[in-house]
Amino acid sequence: MSPLDVTGRNTATGPVVEVAGALDSVHAAALCQYVERLALRPGQRLVIDLSGLALCDFIGVAALLAARQHALAADADLVLAAVPTDTLRILRVTGLDQVFTIRPGIATA
Template identity: 55%
Template structure:
């Protein structure tokens, strides 16, 4: 089990949350609490950088969906960057690869270019 760490930084398009470790039943509430405190402006994009994500279960997927809902409530969008292969497979199987904007890395998400194809 890898402890969850979430770091935040600002980018030109909005906040970037770098999520590392395990996003699971025990740690997903931490991400949800952070999202509840996050103020987004209309038109901004929240980027969830998953480069360091070690594990994601259904509770983690639910937290990602909560991030999307939170962004939509504030007339913003959410993008997932650097989605690990095992999580990408889950997103693809349940059809969420068509719900989230997916990017190969946080820089591409901030630039809003080079959408990742998860069909591989």
């Protein structure tokens, strides 16, 4: 497995992007590039499934914010699913838990 694996699938409500490994300063660009290639439509929901995330630093959080901006620019929503405890702590400390829609479970649709 590479340090960061980003894969995706389409659902009826929009794409689900699965992130596994280290979302850090060395690898965060991979998520940004993947999300930038998504052609979102108004009303869709982009779900980023973080159930496989091993590490997330502040550059990784910036990549998640960039994904949110991409969704907002397309008039779509973004949901973070299955956020690991350490990453959730970063989001809470920075107040970003009030910016992101966060769902506890793994993205199924």
